[in-house]
Amino acid sequence: MSQDVEALHQLGRLAIEGxxxxxxxxxxASIIRRGTRAAExxxxxxxxxxxxxxxxxxxSASTDFTSVALAIVQSHIFDLGGPVAFDLIGHRVEEFTSASSGDDRQFLALAVPTSQSPSEMxxxxxxxxxEARASMLRFMxxxxxxxxxxMERFLNADRNRRQGEQLHAFADAAQVLSRSDNVEAALLEAALTNLATAIAAPTGxxxxxxxxxxxxTDRFFLRILSESRFSGTSPGQVWRNSFNPERPEPYKLEMMRTRQPVFLPDAQNDERAEPAVRQFFRMSLIRSVAIFPMLFQDEFLGTIGFVYFKPRPFHPEEVKFLQGFAAQAASALKAAQMHKALRESEERFSQVAQSSREWIWEVDSEGRYTYSSPAVKDIxxxxxxxxxxxxxxxxxxPEDKKQLAARDxxxxxxxxxxxxxxxxxxxKDGHTVVVESAGLPILDGQGNVLGYRGVYQDITERRRAEEExxxxYAELQIRAITDGLTGLYNHAHFYQRLGEEIERSRRYKHGFAVVMMDVDNFKxxxxxxxxxxxxxxxxxxxxxxxKAIRGSDIAFRYGGDEFAAIIVHADSSKAQAIVDRINSLVTTSLRKxxxxxxxxxxxxxGIAxxxxxxxxxxxxVRIADAAMYDAKRAARPHDVRTRREADRPLVPAAVSRRAEAERPAGASSKGKEKEHALPGE
Structure with missing residues (x-):
């Protein structure tokens, strides 16, 4: 019996008896390694x-993937619609391609289609x-x-265990949220994050x-996401950054009015979500969303969303189940808010204020400080x-005074x-301190503002860490679209920018050119x-x-010894002029x-x-590439072809070389065949 057949038999027995x-x-994993003859x-x-x-x-050299790297691999599997091949450079996963392509790569990745989530691989x-990859794919x-x-058997057992633990954690998190010492904004955010994380497991x-x-204030002021394996990825950051207190989503406004939940079983295509939101759902693989109002005795406290990476029909029994968790979350949040109001109404000269590391203050109706706790000296x-x-x-x-005074x-x-x-x-000694404040108005019996009471917290070190x-993160984003050798944008970013330029050109009715370049004799x-x-x-x-292209143009390393450029607001003659500058600079630089x-x-x-x-x-790309290879086969150094020239019969390579050799010194190599204008230009 062959090695791979024996491995399949062993794997089948393990599925039945394991x-x-x-x-x-x-x-x-060990059986699959033997069956595929993989190194790992x-x-x-x-x-x-x-x-x-x-x-x-x-x-002994096992591979250590980061969670961010695995999230990127998962995303590419879904983007390409099947197995992918890729390379690992340091901790970065790069050079993704379809597993069926002919490109050599270090790794092969396939989705394991469980019912639990789309994350198993x-x-x-x-x-x-x-050739070896094709054999591996057949075996897999x-x-x-x-x-x-x-995998299903393992996940069911593991998640049942964790869901039991998380139900206890949910009760503990709700209790922690309602404690009176969790009233400040930063602590409230942390407690709500724990609560959201605890709710995730039992609800699936x-x-x-x-x-x-x-x-x-009639505003949403805080967004919380549960801690998950996607928290550190770019979709998680985009979701956090998309929070806009001034412009809540339309379905939230409707929910505030009707007090009814909103269900998006097909979130990627549901027109109740704005186009940018639907695009985000597609990018982050989100399939279904259920959003419930958090209500306490008909008081609207906010919303809680249940987000799934697999389709959910949201049957009535599931809706009732989720509604219960939304009600418990609302009760816990309301308890926290009541404790917050109670603490902020305590006597300012109490022991808490005197010993607090936070600067507790009061101002009168004109905004002047009327009380300051001792912590002001520390801050x-x-x-x-x-x-x-x-x-x-x-x-x-000084540079912030005007803006912040207006905010106050x-x-x-x-x-x-x-x-x-x-x-x-x-x-007082002149250095800058970053503080975070929270406050509430002091009102008389008629609701008139007598002043404000609040706290300042020194967050200088935290802010430095956040900025770092x-x-x-910005550096990581740049590296993801940049070729490490040349510093130009990479192949993947070329197609992204090309698609954007096509859309822009259609919208504003202007043209542009794509230039494909290849280094002659580089091999x-x-x-x-x-x-x-x-x-x-x-x-x-x-x-x-x-150096040769304009500031508005974009250069790329397409791959190997191939380069590309997008020349905006240009026809073939303008693109030709830029390519001539490139060739001139290349010739001069190589000779030096x-x-x-x-x-x-x-x-x-080649130009298209x-x-x-x-x-x-x-x-x-196809037309520019064909024109480039036409120029290369014509064997004229620095040759450039447009589409019209690419459509003409090729000049035999030997004739091109002889014509180049027989041309008088100083004569131009750009004869009549170098027409740059296109029909109608």
């Missing part, structure tokens, strides 16, 4: 907050050349039913979203009596409670001079392209190098224009 322990998954097999499954994995490797590490097609059974939701409403360096009679804006950073006046005008209002203040996280140079020298040439050429072999290199280019040549991204 237990529900993690060791069974590891054994399945990793079985990936999802808990509420993390991706987890177990596997088997033929050597099987990842195989090399050898993943095309036969093995997948057994692996799915093994992949994400719980809580938006908290303030009736006094701003002033004694309490030094701030009495002064205004908050007296301590704001607006808060007084609307008589609203405010949370997490951030400001930069100047310490934001910087690192011979790379083989003779080595990869380091070849990398240096690619960086030099990328620099030439970057000490490497004589580099001087024999050149660039062939939108909309005259083509109206789709694929056709534009």
């Amino acid at each position: 237990g529900a322990a993690k060791e069974t998954l590891a054994l399945a 097999v990793i079985v990936v499954y999802a808990e509420d907050q993390h991706f987890l994995a177990c596997g088997d490797a033929e050597d 099987c990842v195989l590490r090399g050898p993943c050349k095309h 097609e036969s093995a997948m039913p057994a692996l799915t059974i093994i 939701a992949d994400i719980i979203n809580i938006d908290v409403y303030d009736a006094k 701003l360096g002033y004694e309490p009596e030094e701030v009495i009679g002064k205004y908050p804006h007296d301590f704001y950073a 006046r607006e808060s007084f005008t609307r008589k609203g409670t405010f949370f997490q209002a951030m400001a930069r203040q100047v310490h 996280r934001e910087r690192l 011979q140079y790379n083989d003779s001079r080595g990869h380091q020298a070849g990398d240096g040439i690619l960086r030099l050429l990328a620099d030439c392209i970057r 190098t000490t490497d004589r072999s580099a001087a024999r290199l050149s660039i062939s280019a 224009c939108f909309p005259n040549d083509a109206k789709s991204a694929d056709d534009l």
